[in-house]
Amino acid sequence: MTRWQSVVADWGGEKQTFDMSWGKLMMWIFLLGDTFIFSIFLIGYMSARMSTTEAWPNASEVFALTIAGQHIPLVLIAIMTFILITSSGTMAMAVNYAYQKNKKVAVYLMLVTAVLGASFVGMQAFEWSKLIIEEGIRPWGNPMGAPQFGAAFFMITGFHGLHVTAGVILLLIIAHKVHRGDYDKKGYQIVEITGLYWHFVDLVWVFIFAFFYLW
Amino acid sequence: MNEQTKESVEKVHPIGMYLKVWFLLFLLSTFSYLVDFYQVQGMLRWSFILIFMFLKAGLILAIFMHVVWERMALKLLLFLPPLAILVFIALMSIESDYVFFNRLLSFFST
Numbered sequence: 001m002t003r004w005q006s007v008v009a010d011w012g013g014e015k016q017t018f019d020m021s022w023g024k025l026m027m028w029i030f031l032l033g034d035t036f037i038f039s040i041f042l043i044g045y046m047s048a049r050m051s052t053t054e055a056w057p058n059a060s061e062v063f064a065l066t067i068a069g070q071h072i073p074l075v076l077i078a079i080m081t082f083i084l085i086t087s088s089g090t091m092a093m094a095v096n097y098a099y100q101k102n103k104k105v106a107v108y109l110m111l112v113t114a115v116l117g118a119s120f121v122g123m124q125a126f127e128w129s130k131l132i133i134e135e136g137i138r139p140w141g142n143p144m145g146a147p148q149f150g151a152a153f154f155m156i157t158g159f160h161g162l163h164v165t166a167g168v169i170l171l172l173i174i175a176h177k178v179h180r181g182d183y184d185k186k187g188y189q190i191v192e193i194t195g196l197y198w199h200f201v202d203l204v205w206v207f208i209f210a211f212f213y214l215w
Numbered sequence: 216m217n218e219q220t221k222e223s224v225e226k227v228h229p230i231g232m233y234l235k236v237w238f239l240l241f242l243l244s245t246f247s248y249l250v251d252f253y254q255v256q257g258m259l260r261w262s263f264i265l266i267f268m269f270l271k272a273g274l275i276l277a278i279f280m281h282v283v284w285e286r287m288a289l290k291l292l293l294f295l296p297p298l299a300i301l302v303f304i305a306l307m308s309i310e311s312d313y314v315f316f317n318r319l320l321s322f323f324s325t
Contacts, residue, residue, distance in 0.1 A: 003287040010288040018289055028289065032296060039300045043307050050311035053318050060251050078248045085244060089237035092279045099227050192281075199279045203272055209244075210268035214251050215261070 027193045031200045034163075038204050041156050042211055048148040057144035059213050062135065063127070077213050080123050081205065084164075087116035088202040091195045098191035103178060106191055110175040113198065117168040124161050128154075153212070160208055163201045170194055236278045243267045243274075 001009065010017050018025050049056055060073040067075065094109035131137045131153075139154050141147040174194045177183065183190055247267040250260055277283045282290060 007287045007291060010286065018292070019286060020289070028293065032293060035297060036300065039297070039303070043300075043304055046304070047307050047311045047314075050308060051314035051318065053315065053322060060254070074248065074251050078244070081244050081248070082241065085237070085240045088240070088275065088279055089233060092233045092236075093230060096227060096230060096233065196280055199275055202279075203275050206268055206271045206275065210247065210264050214247060214264045 021189060024189065024193050024196070027196050031196065034200065034204075038156075038159070038207070041152075041159065042207065045152040045156060045212065048152055049146070052146040052148060054147075055145040057142065057146065057149045059215075062131070062137075062144065063213065074213060076123060076127055077209065080120055080127075081209055083116050083120050083123070084202050084205050087113045087120070088199055090116065091198045095192045095195040098178070098188035101188070103184075103188070106188065107175050107179045110171050110178070110191070110194070114168045114171040114175065117164050117171065117198075121161055121164050121168070124157065124164075128157075156208060156212060160201070160204055163204070167198050167201050170197065232278065236274050240271055240274055243271050247271075 010019065063077050064071060064073040065075050066072075090109045091113045094106045094113060097109060098106040136143050137150045137153070139151045142150050171194060174190055178188065178191065244267075247264060250263045250267075255263060282293065
């Protein structure tokens with residue numbers, strides 16, 4: 001059966017269309033909705049940046065840090081990116097071990113993921129306070145140029161940071177429940193569902209990194 | 216048939232595959248960082264940023280989120296609606312150009 005025939009069979013057959021548990025399907029539909037929310041934020045940012053007559057602040061300079069006398073552009077953002085990718089890697093492996101029914105390693109890898117996520121949020125808090133206190137960036141204006149820079153920055157990274165925070169909490173809860181044995185009979189698909197959410201948060205960061213920090 | 220699909224999605228893949236994807240994501244992130252570090256500018260900068268972005272997003276979706284092993288019906292559910300976003304981007308960039316042009320006219324013309 002070709003892939004298109006399978007679509008017809010899935011939609012036309014007298015059966016449930018999507019061959020997966022409702023929990024996983026609902027997570028996918030939630031993520032689809034979230035895709036639209038983040039897209040609208042990024043499109044709003046694009047519109048503000050394209051239509052302003054003032055110079056857009058140079059993100060490379062705004063987010064530069066001086067470490068040991070060295071002026072390094074975007075360094076904290078790069079570290080945050082690597083941390084989030086690493087956490088996605090540990091999450092993917094947690095899902096893998098959950099399907100191997102290796103509960104102990106899966107829980108351990110989920111905790112590692114949560115710790116990495118928490119450190120991401122910590123770095124973001126550092127970045128925000130540096131921008132607000134030292135650089136004087138506000139949602140309504142800043143000393144470097146177009147006033148919309150602050151509004152777009154706080155809105156987009158703030159919403160993403162909330163997602164990471166929620167993900168850390170979700171990971172801790174699910175890791176605890178898996179450890180306690182709540183899913184021993186049902187199977188460990190919950191780890192994959194949690195993983196979908198976590199990978200999505202990483203996915204959104206890929207777009208924010210490209211459009212907000214690098215563009 | 217249902218059993219088969221379950222197996223293909225929940226199939227246990229070798230850990231090495233995840234490590235390879237992880238390494239690739241690291242590499243691609245380093246490349247996108249270097250675009251900024253070496254201050255590549257203009258069309259070249261934008262193409263590099265977009266290429267590395269789509270490769271990273273594709274790897275995360277396909278392998279980490281297991282989309283390649285899902286059925287076509289789910290892939291359509293995930294990838295058809297976002298096409299509306301592309302239309303929206305096109306509309307808003309035309310609109311923003313228009314606003315920019317009008318701002319130039321009304322702020323700076325005498």
